[in-house]
Amino acid sequence: MSLETRPHDKLIVMANQIAKFMESKPHAEGIEGLSSHINDFWEPRMRRQLFEMLDAGGAGLRPLVLDAAPLIRRPKP
Amino acid sequence: MKDFIIPDRDFGTPAAKSKTMVTLTIDGFDVTVPEGTSIMRAAAEAGISVPKLCATDSVEAFGSCRLCLVEIEGRNGTPASCTTPVAAGLKVSTQNTRLKKLRRGVMELYISDHPLDCLTCSANGDCELQDMAGAVGLRDVRYEAVETHFKAKNTSGEANPQWVPKDDSNPYFTYDPAKCIVCSRCVRACEEVQGTFALTIQGRGFDSRVSFGAKTDTALTSDCVSCGACVQACPTATLQENSIIDIGTPERSVITTCAYCGVGCSFKAEMRGDELVRMVPYKHGKANRGHSCVKGRFAYGYATHKDRILSPMIRDAIIDPWREVSWAEAMDFAADRMRGIQAKYGQQSVGVITSSRCTNEEAYLVQKLTRAVFMNNNTDTCARVCHSPTGYGLGQTFGTSAGTQDFDSVEETDVVIVIGANPVNGHPVFASRLTKRLRQGAKLIVIDPRRTEMVEGPHYKADHHLALTPGTNVAVISAMAHVIVTEGLMDEAFIRERCDWDAFQDYAEFIAAPHHAPEAVELLTKVPAADVRAAARLFAKGGNGAIYYGLGVTEHSQGSTTVIGIANLAMLTGNIGRPGVGVNPLRGQNNVQGSCDMGSFPHELPGYRHVKNDDARAVFERVWGVSIDNEPGLRIPNMLDAAVEGTFKGLYCQGEDILQSDPDTKHVAAGLAAMECVIVHDLFLNETANYAHVFFPGSSFLEKDGTFTNAERRINRVRKVMAPKQGYADWEVTQLFANAMLGKTGGAGWGYTHPSQIMDEIALTTPSFAGVSYERLETLGSVQWPCNEANPEGTPLMHVDGFVRGKGRFIRTEYVATDEKTGPRFPLLLTTGRILSQYNVGAQTRRTANVVWHAEDVLEVHPHDAEVRGIHHGAWVRLASRSGETTLRAEITDKVSPGVVYTTFHHPETQANVITTDFSDWATNCPEYKVTAVQVSPSNGPSEWQEDYAAQAEQSRRILPAAE
Ligand code: SF4
Numbered sequence A: 001m002s003l004e005t006r007p008h009d010k011l012i013v014m015a016n017q018i019a020k021f022m023e024s025k026p027h028a029e030g031i032e033g034l035s036s037h038i039n040d041f042w043e044p045r046m047r048r049q050l051f052e053m054l055d056a057g058g059a060g061l062r063p064l065v066l067d068a069a070p071l072i073r074r075p076k077p
Numbered sequence B: 001m002k003d004f005i006i007p008d009r010d011f012g013t014p015a016a017k018s019k020t021m022v023t024l025t026i027d028g029f030d031v032t033v034p035e036g037t038s039i040m041r042a043a044a045e046a047g048i049s050v051p052k053l054c055a056t057d058s059v060e061a062f063g064s065c066r067l068c069l070v071e072i073e074g075r076n077g078t079p080a081s082c083t084t085p086v087a088a089g090l091k092v093s094t095q096n097t098r099l100k101k102l103r104r105g106v107m108e109l110y111i112s113d114h115p116l117d118c119l120t121c122s123a124n125g126d127c128e129l130q131d132m133a134g135a136v137g138l139r140d141v142r143y144e145a146v147e148t149h150f151k152a153k154n155t156s157g158e159a160n161p162q163w164v165p166k167d168d169s170n171p172y173f174t175y176d177p178a179k180c181i182v183c184s185r186c187v188r189a190c191e192e193v194q195g196t197f198a199l200t201i202q203g204r205g206f207d208s209r210v211s212f213g214a215k216t217d218t219a220l221t222s223d224c225v226s227c228g229a230c231v232q233a234c235p236t237a238t239l240q241e242n243s244i245i246d247i248g249t250p251e252r253s254v255i256t257t258c259a260y261c262g263v264g265c266s267f268k269a270e271m272r273g274d275e276l277v278r279m280v281p282y283k284h285g286k287a288n289r290g291h292s293c294v295k296g297r298f299a300y301g302y303a304t305h306k307d308r309i310l311s312p313m314i315r316d317a318i319i320d321p322w323r324e325v326s327w328a329e330a331m332d333f334a335a336d337r338m339r340g341i342q343a344k345y346g347q348q349s350v351g352v353i354t355s356s357r358c359t360n361e362e363a364y365l366v367q368k369l370t371r372a373v374f375m376n377n378n379t380d381t382c383a384r385v386c387h388s389p390t391g392y393g394l395g396q397t398f399g400t401s402a403g404t405q406d407f408d409s410v411e412e413t414d415v416v417i418v419i420g421a422n423p424v425n426g427h428p429v430f431a432s433r434l435t436k437r438l439r440q441g442a443k444l445i446v447i448d449p450r451r452t453e454m455v456e457g458p459h460y461k462a463d464h465h466l467a468l469t470p471g472t473n474v475a476v477i478s479a480m481a482h483v484i485v486t487e488g489l490m491d492e493a494f495i496r497e498r499c500d501w502d503a504f505q506d507y508a509e510f511i512a513a514p515h516h517a518p519e520a521v522e523l524l525t526k527v528p529a530a531d532v533r534a535a536a537r538l539f540a541k542g543g544n545g546a547i548y549y550g551l552g553v554t555e556h557s558q559g560s561t562t563v564i565g566i567a568n569l570a571m572l573t574g575n576i577g578r579p580g581v582g583v584n585p586l587r588g589q590n591n592v593q594g595s596c597d598m599g600s601f602p603h604e605l606p607g608y609r610h611v612k613n614d615d616a617r618a619v620f621e622r623v624w625g626v627s628i629d630n631e632p633g634l635r636i637p638n639m640l641d642a643a644v645e646g647t648f649k650g651l652y653c654q655g656e657d658i659l660q661s662d663p664d665t666k667h668v669a670a671g672l673a674a675m676e677c678v679i680v681h682d683l684f685l686n687e688t689a690n691y692a693h694v695f696f697p698g699s700s701f702l703e704k705d706g707t708f709t710n711a712e713r714r715i716n717r718v719r720k721v722m723a724p725k726q727g728y729a730d731w732e733v734t735q736l737f738a739n740a741m742l743g744k745t746g747g748a749g750w751g752y753t754h755p756s757q758i759m760d761e762i763a764l765t766t767p768s769f770a771g772v773s774y775e776r777l778e779t780l781g782s783v784q785w786p787c788n789e790a791n792p793e794g795t796p797l798m799h800v801d802g803f804v805r806g807k808g809r810f811i812r813t814e815y816v817a818t819d820e821k822t823g824p825r826f827p828l829l830l831t832t833g834r835i836l837s838q839y840n841v842g843a844q845t846r847r848t849a850n851v852v853w854h855a856e857d858v859l860e861v862h863p864h865d866a867e868v869r870g871i872h873h874g875a876w877v878r879l880a881s882r883s884g885e886t887t888l889r890a891e892i893t894d895k896v897s898p899g900v901v902y903t904t905f906h907h908p909e910t911q912a913n914v915i916t917t918d919f920s921d922w923a924t925n926c927p928e929y930k931v932t933a934v935q936v937s938p939s940n941g942p943s944e945w946q947e948d949y950a951a952q953a954e955q956s957r958r959i960l961p962a963a964e
């Protein structure tokens, strides 16, 4: 399925994919791994959109993404 | 006397590998050589060339021509020097009255059955038969043969049954049996060097002939893969390149590197004036050791194809026809637009794509363009769509994102795992070296959904073929690791010494869980558990184990996880850090490795240093005199998403065709269409150029200096053999553009005058390249990075005394099913690949005679699936996924399992990527090409999308006649 319906949907899928890999690790390590992965590879525009979703409650995002949110670098507005 | 290019010295027989040395005397000179060397080779080492016809140093000696006779003191007769090994104290003479007489007799016999048309023969000046006639002093032939092979008719005008017409079915070389001396060098080359066994000698004695398999087979219809090894080995004009027949002999040669695949074969480009006469594999090339495949050897005609664009072109909108303009006008237009876009939409609104087909120096300049001129990190490369998971996975586990071995290493391998790769098609020269080792008895495990050519070939067969369901690589690799851990087959000493012990224990506990057992995943992977267990045991305990993998590993939503799994497997079994073992990604394009090394990724500066690191940025900030953004930039899929959103508006794309090579064509097209300035820099008006506003014509690899880095991390020189047909090498075009951009803001321009200066800048800024310079490459031929003060001659094997990151790190690899699932509407799984004669999106190979082997992409369907759908062989079928649909012809074959269909993506008409979705690897966004749920049904012809697409492409390729 083309995921371009709404770009934010695609971000949810991507964040959840990372979460699924990191979930097999101990929780703290998973949080660390997920946040540093997003910090290292997601450009500011994507992180901004991620925070829009997180700030709105993070519907659709896996719990590990929510848990890792405080460690994700918030881009300059 | 002739002043011909000096051929590489032929020592007659291959070098012996023994470490024991033996001394003998040849013509009064003492010679010391390794045990097992032939007398012929020993003489050659002493500078004495014994006359020979059937021996050449690329194949084992055969001893049939009897021209190389010598006398040995105390032995009877005149043994053949090519088949007689040296022994300590032998006294050999290679020339005396008796030997001279014998040799003349031999030559007389050969010549009496050979046409004497030397002056008009295509091999004139390049024929060993001619040379030997001269060498033995043949002055006349005392008798005329009654029966010959070369006369079409006998004296009374009857047809000669021994005469066989020329076979010119192969587009690149001709077989003329009239000139054959039946030395069998070609047959041995096909067996030993290439491993195809296409040629045989049929008949006996006077009747014996070289033949392409069965009598009715021509070169084209036989098993021949057109590698050229036989042509190379043939001493006469019997097997001859058509280009030599057409043009004549070359007058000089330049060593350069093939621009097709990641093997990176070295070639001699043989020239006459500025015309390329032929490409001959270079004997001293360390990747290929004198071998080649059809692409590098013969398929270079695209460089002079009539479709090549030689003038810069611009247009205001993509619905307009192209307008040919001067370089200056094109640069000005492009720079104006890009500056305008940045002024209006911000610094982040433009970016670049570097090419894996261009040189290191060119990739370096393109990423420098975005970092130092556009002032952002929006650079990506087509490696994104193939090997980005390799970078991530090996980086996390070993600490460096490259293959661990050189290709020579395969000669010491005992067990090979080939997973998700089909080197026989994708990396043919490496495959020849691998299958040679397999024929010597090494064991083979193939993990691939399809019964590829790798599974079984002449005189070898995989011990295990794990034909898994597409998308279950992680489950299979983890199951193998489970067996190794639970059965205690791991190399504990290695793990304790070399790896992080805590991480290992964590991993061992994880992988030992029952849900990783082969029996537990069998339902999912469809691989019988017993096979997985047997394969795991073989790999763990079978001696030196090496893993080679390709895009069938990386192009999955769990691509990075599989790479990690492979690294875990190598560490578990202690297969790292010595010859014959290792983890080896087989790179698709010639310079995928190089473009990654050169900082093409948006988060990494050259040498894999993250842009967040202040000290890494500082190095470049000092040299470039700018400040570098510390945030990662946009990857290709992000660029396209941002374009559709309206925040990304301008792209400079060098030597890539993202519209054809990237997944979900419709999404790519939508992204490109939303941009205000797309600059395509390529040899041809590729598919992406349908959406471009500026076209910079590119130069071919024959027209520029530079370096490519192959899959072994080997930096090979690319040398200019002719002037760029459109005026500038690609690095010069990027520089012109950078200077046009800088000119708009009054910045200082770039002033490189030769690519060696770019390499010097790379060496200055990038530790693993610190020791690389054109000078060093000139002396050493090639070097494998890291090349620095500690390893001035480069590093053939990585992680020898310890991992680059210190201790090897085991990482958990949980299997996560892809979101791409089959269901009632799309019940089949499509997987994609490539074939030997075509390359990538085919832009080059489609413009050569290689199309005789592959005129269109076909869909392989299992007989069961075909039958229930009423599809027969050769019929048009409609292939549909959630993303789109296309049509192509079906091939019914059991190479694929039921439920799986397979196609290639070499032809734009097929548009296989209309079908693929935009699911991607979790870590790197490498697209999931290898798994798409599809349906297949009968059809009458091209789909609506294909027709619309063809119309749009036609429309956008119009070029206005140049204004006077
Ligand atoms: S071209 Fe290669 S495959 Fe074909 S016959 Fe010659 S050696 Fe064999």
Ligand code: SF4
Binding pocket: B179, B180, B181, B182, B183, B184, B185, B186, B187, B210, B233, B234, B235, B236, B238, B239
């Ligand atoms: S074709 Fe050439 S190499 Fe082969 S047997 Fe004849 S002369 Fe020798």
Ligand code: SF4
Binding pocket: B258, B259, B260, B261, B262, B263, B264, B265, B288, B292, B293, B294, B295, B296, B297, B427, B428, B429, B430
């Ligand atoms: S194996 Fe690859 S590098 Fe070598 S000649 Fe063929 S395409 Fe070129």
Ligand code: FES
Binding pocket: B051, B052, B053, B054, B055, B062, B063, B064, B065, B066, B067, B068, B069, B080, B081, B082, B083
């Ligand atoms: S070269 Fe030795 S027998 Fe032919």
